[in-house]
Amino acid sequence: MTDPLRLGIAGLGTVGTGVVRIIRQKAKLLEARAGRPVTISAVSARSKGKDRGVSLGDYAWEDDPVALAQRDDVDVFVELVGGDEGPAKDAVEAAIAAGKDVVTANKALLAHHGHALALAAEEAGRVIRFEAAVAGGIPVVKALTEGLAGNDMTRVMGVMNGTCNYILTRMQSAGLAYDEVFQEASDLGYLEADPQLDVGGIDAAHKLALLASIAFGTQVDFGAVEMEGIGAITIEDIHHAADMGYRIKLLGVAQMTGRGLEQRMTPCLVPSGSPLGTLEGGTNMVVLEGDNVEQVVLRGPGAGMGPTASAVMSDVMDIARGFRLPTFGQPATTLERAQPAAAGTPAPYYLRMSLVDKPGALAKVATALGEAGISIDRMRQYDHAGPDAPVLIVTHKTGRAELARALDAIPGLGVVTGDPIALRIENI
Amino acid sequence: MTDPLRLGIAGLGTVGTGVVRIIRQKAKLLEARAGRPVTISAVSARSKGKDRGVSLGDYAWEDDPVALAQRDDVDVFVELVGGDEGPAKDAVEAAIAAGKDVVTANKALLAHHGHALALAAEEAGRVIRFEAAVAGGIPVVKALTEGLAGNDMTRVMGVMNGTCNYILTRMQSAGLAYDEVFQEASDLGYLEADPQLDVGGIDAAHKLALLASIAFGTQVDFGAVEMEGIGAITIEDIHHAADMGYRIKLLGVAQMTGRGLEQRMTPCLVPSGSPLGTLEGGTNMVVLEGDNVEQVVLRGPGAGMGPTASAVMSDVMDIARGFRLPTFGQPATTLERAQPAAAGTPAPYYLRMSLVDKPGALAKVATALGEAGISIDRMRQYDHAGPDAPVLIVTHKTGRAELARALDAIPGLGVVTGDPIALRIENI
Numbered sequence: 001m002t003d004p005l006r007l008g009i010a011g012l013g014t015v016g017t018g019v020v021r022i023i024r025q026k027a028k029l030l031e032a033r034a035g036r037p038v039t040i041s042a043v044s045a046r047s048k049g050k051d052r053g054v055s056l057g058d059y060a061w062e063d064d065p066v067a068l069a070q071r072d073d074v075d076v077f078v079e080l081v082g083g084d085e086g087p088a089k090d091a092v093e094a095a096i097a098a099g100k101d102v103v104t105a106n107k108a109l110l111a112h113h114g115h116a117l118a119l120a121a122e123e124a125g126r127v128i129r130f131e132a133a134v135a136g137g138i139p140v141v142k143a144l145t146e147g148l149a150g151n152d153m154t155r156v157m158g159v160m161n162g163t164c165n166y167i168l169t170r171m172q173s174a175g176l177a178y179d180e181v182f183q184e185a186s187d188l189g190y191l192e193a194d195p196q197l198d199v200g201g202i203d204a205a206h207k208l209a210l211l212a213s214i215a216f217g218t219q220v221d222f223g224a225v226e227m228e229g230i231g232a233i234t235i236e237d238i239h240h241a242a243d244m245g246y247r248i249k250l251l252g253v254a255q256m257t258g259r260g261l262e263q264r265m266t267p268c269l270v271p272s273g274s275p276l277g278t279l280e281g282g283t284n285m286v287v288l289e290g291d292n293v294e295q296v297v298l299r300g301p302g303a304g305m306g307p308t309a310s311a312v313m314s315d316v317m318d319i320a321r322g323f324r325l326p327t328f329g330q331p332a333t334t335l336e337r338a339q340p341a342a343a344g345t346p347a348p349y350y351l352r353m354s355l356v357d358k359p360g361a362l363a364k365v366a367t368a369l370g371e372a373g374i375s376i377d378r379m380r381q382y383d384h385a386g387p388d389a390p391v392l393i394v395t396h397k398t399g400r401a402e403l404a405r406a407l408d409a410i411p412g413l414g415v416v417t418g419d420p421i422a423l424r425i426e427n428i
Numbered sequence: 429m430t431d432p433l434r435l436g437i438a439g440l441g442t443v444g445t446g447v448v449r450i451i452r453q454k455a456k457l458l459e460a461r462a463g464r465p466v467t468i469s470a471v472s473a474r475s476k477g478k479d480r481g482v483s484l485g486d487y488a489w490e491d492d493p494v495a496l497a498q499r500d501d502v503d504v505f506v507e508l509v510g511g512d513e514g515p516a517k518d519a520v521e522a523a524i525a526a527g528k529d530v531v532t533a534n535k536a537l538l539a540h541h542g543h544a545l546a547l548a549a550e551e552a553g554r555v556i557r558f559e560a561a562v563a564g565g566i567p568v569v570k571a572l573t574e575g576l577a578g579n580d581m582t583r584v585m586g587v588m589n590g591t592c593n594y595i596l597t598r599m600q601s602a603g604l605a606y607d608e609v610f611q612e613a614s615d616l617g618y619l620e621a622d623p624q625l626d627v628g629g630i631d632a633a634h635k636l637a638l639l640a641s642i643a644f645g646t647q648v649d650f651g652a653v654e655m656e657g658i659g660a661i662t663i664e665d666i667h668h669a670a671d672m673g674y675r676i677k678l679l680g681v682a683q684m685t686g687r688g689l690e691q692r693m694t695p696c697l698v699p700s701g702s703p704l705g706t707l708e709g710g711t712n713m714v715v716l717e718g719d720n721v722e723q724v725v726l727r728g729p730g731a732g733m734g735p736t737a738s739a740v741m742s743d744v745m746d747i748a749r750g751f752r753l754p755t756f757g758q759p760a761t762t763l764e765r766a767q768p769a770a771a772g773t774p775a776p777y778y779l780r781m782s783l784v785d786k787p788g789a790l791a792k793v794a795t796a797l798g799e800a801g802i803s804i805d806r807m808r809q810y811d812h813a814g815p816d817a818p819v820l821i822v823t824h825k826t827g828r829a830e831l832a833r834a835l836d837a838i839p840g841l842g843v844v845t846g847d848p849i850a851l852r853i854e855n856i
Contacts, residue, residue, distance in 0.1 A: 137724060149745040295729070301721070
């Protein structure tokens, strides 16, 4: 197999431009590694005239990604358009129908339509690869589907939205409020056009749903991901958590339990000194746990031209080398529909509330927790200038039902201002 | 391709037994993932009668691994015998000559004979895979050769001998001397039969030489690895380094420089809070740096039945899936002979010496350093009960030649007892 592998690249934003650059600059290296040349036949993007700092003159131009996907001189359709509907979906479907392999960085598309697309691709004898859709430059899809193929995976965890981690770590290091850092991130161009994709946890939840599918051999089920963004995290929470030895992270966890598949992407507290706790800025981290390998932790840049293009190239090179793997690591027809399970594993929780400054207030809260079946590990009441005293409680392991009972009861005690905040603690 | 992939496993120690166990327990899962059954035809080990806690009755037995490698009912020869000469080498050569693929965990064999074996295998159209030879359960060979195939690698680093890291971190946590912890490790069975393989840095240097080859497309050149063990590290060094904000690690570094390929496996100081600095016990960590991906860090168990068997299975599953890759990521005939370069990149150094307690002693040392062209970043002199005062110096970036000049000059000053200790600092 020494014929060139010919790409058609749709989408010439940061990542697409990065891929073009690598293929132009490393032609010889890629050919040595793949045993055949990797070339570009044609490209497509919204604006033909835009200067992208890389020469496109050697490649045919298509205005329509669907037309690009169907070209006879394209073996692999590289989809870097984005979005879970519209041109990206149309073009991927067209590529499969036309007998092309697909490489995509589109987590939203696969989180919503991955199972149907995988079925269509496998029916047509084609592959869809998506290393760049999860955790940027970290080769985590490959690690899971190939490197750990001899394991029953038990749990997958990750900090997989660099923007959220930037915001949370920047709040802490600069002592700034959420809104201020959100604005900074926006000014720096770190946020998606719809910022809820980032700070609402949606983007990270897309990634988690994909990892869960390949880890557990289940049909991707984005709708079952329990999701909570970071918008309610205050600088006080961050300081208080640090004071108790924790960092707040938007943490994804997927695990197969006796009750079904638990998938959640929520703000959690992790120990400050743990690998996840020390993760700063836009860096991503994924923790993979399997019955044989125990625990492997992968850390790397979660976004950016070079890292994401590197991940796209991982898939391109696999296809060039003739490695053909079903989209989710095993044939889509064999993927099970997982029973979704609420995040019911008992865990310690961090509770924060504003206590009215009157005698017996703290006792009432403690009693309410005890009556709900929650036992207290540590509690701190802080100095206060205003009328209310911030109180922090770290509980022992607590079930969801007990927690809900306590959170329902506390506001009615008449000793707390506003609703209590509860964040799960993951001791990893 | 739905015929079973049939293994012959030579060596039934911890890892071999682990592989047998996985194949027996996960037959259905492995078949779903590989698209074909993975079976064992025959096994071989030194003692047939030994109880290994796993049933071997279904498999043919061969006393001679060479005979096992040549069996008609074996597609893949799994070499878990060990050793760079003798039965392991004979059997791998026999397997290749008989047209079998090879999976091995044998870093010594490949560090010494990897290039010749790769040439022979490729001539015969066979593959040799060695994920389990480097960093236990961490899928680092796969990450480098496949996940980062779109990068020119710039540097590879790693803590890859769990026993050394156990000894160094245990010395620190328990405040024990090297000899005491060495004895503990020996009693716990953590040491190789020849402990120099571990504490002399040889085992870790084998691994580094393999990573360097796949990272830089060069012929494996174990002889060119600059190597220093951990036997000279004292508990005082560990405490003093901690006091300056560092941890001591047996750290491997391979980088392509303008002068050639630098490969070293030596004790280094790394910042306490860095990913490498926080690595405790037998855990391994590999840092991969490429021009596009920037930096990816992989962390996981470096040894043990489950993790190492998991790595063997990664290779077995790749072969079962039809993924065929040259041993070192590109055809052995295209691997270049790297010019070996001494570790000449300037770096800060940690120096420790025992100063005679007389006026002007420290000034003489400082002057000697200055005359050698070395500038001092930080210096500490400690309280002392005996006649000599421990003095620690952290230098600014210094070349090897300057350092050698200073280390030559200092003993002749008449103010220092014994030879000064110098350890490189890697600020990563």
